[in-house]
Amino acid sequence: MNHEPYDTLAATYAVGALDGQDRVEFERHLAGGCDICEATLRESAETLAALARARPPMIPPPAVREELLRRIGTAPARRGALRPRPLVWAVGTIVATLAVAAFTGAYVAARYEARLGQMARETAALHARVQREEAALREQLAVYRSAADLLRDPQAQVVTLRGLGPSPEATGRVIWHPANGGYVFVANLPSAPPGKAYELWTIGDAAPQPAGLFQVDASGRGAHRIAPVAGGQQVKIFAVTLEVEAGVQKPEGPMVLASAK
Template identity: 30%
Template sequence: MNPDVHTLTGAYAMNALDADERREFERHMAVCPDCERETRELERTAAHLGMAAATVPPPGLRAKVLAEVSRTRQQSPIAPALPRQRRWAVPVVSLVAAASVLVAVVFGIGVLTANQELDRERALAEQVTAIVGAADARTEVAGNGKVVSSRLLGKAVLLASDQVPAPRSGKDLQAWAISDSGVVSLGLMARTHSGRHAPMVFPTTGVSKIGVTVEPSGGSAQPTTTPVLLVPVA
């Protein structure tokens, strides 16, 4: 996406985008708190244009609406948290088993590589195991991304599945921590020696979502493309 996507805030607030552009802008807004803030303000402004058009509704409308309302079910509130007992009742054994399977899957087995690299991957694997095995570990999955987080440890790990294509030459995958105060780079996504996306461990403080974008080699100061992954942090 080109950088002037930011200028679409006005068109978006007035519903002046077609469906495709609208979706694209919404994806961009998810990693651009400034765009979202401006869009909300402009929606409030556009609402004044709507208010200026207020007029007395037809007399029959009220009865029709109230009749339909009385036979229309309301939606359940968004994203109910997992019931407490379910969250805590997962046997520790299965978590540890899950962790070791995960580590085996992520890192591959039996491939010889430089000791240093293996050490680094082992150290990372230990952190990942700690997070996945934490008593309060919670998992969020969105698209091809998964974030397992532990508020007790104050850490989370981002896992990108093989479905996320490796960046073409001259490009890198860059991860971003998204919070109310803005978007902060978590650095470039590394590859394991077996060629998979390496897990990325990050502090959870204030972070509501993790995004991954394709950026020019070496990374960017702020995301410049639509995220290939956007996963909430539980």
């Protein structure tokens, strides 16, 4: 048979508010042995005990209490009496307490969810930034490792670059291997203006050859890999000019660094 009516009776019985024929019927049902109702009664007892232990005591705001009592008071009375019975008052108070507890829980959860959402977004942004910085550091480390490897070769040479014209305080070094190419490291070079980049040149007996574009970081430092010169021609001078971002085939902008002749 459908157990649903007994669920309601069990909840009412648990708070001591069941009387009359309903109570007789329910107690008969319970005496027959019902695991569901026994569980309901046990759970209700535990909930009520927890509510009684709760500190500070959960007292419904007067408005909630009044509203609940008003509803109970105007509900059709089964036995003619409109006067609320003490047990009904007790049920009303418990219902109100549970409603307030549920409302408070939802309110706190909503507030913390907003906070947690914001924290999650901040954490994701931080994670992305750390990943970018880590990638940049790995790249830099790889450049330094390769440069150190290159320096072990007796054929490698270190060429000093000096600041010129607009940036006299700039310094630079090229680690160069005739067959393998090399690296240029610069310092104290101002950041290139928007739309501009630094371009490296290798100069031998022929016209200057473009050897790549690079930027410097906020501290004025930069590192750039230099490919070997086609045909293995000897490089006599390394120079850096400020050019348009896309680069040029012949130096056009001001020369900011150059090796001694």
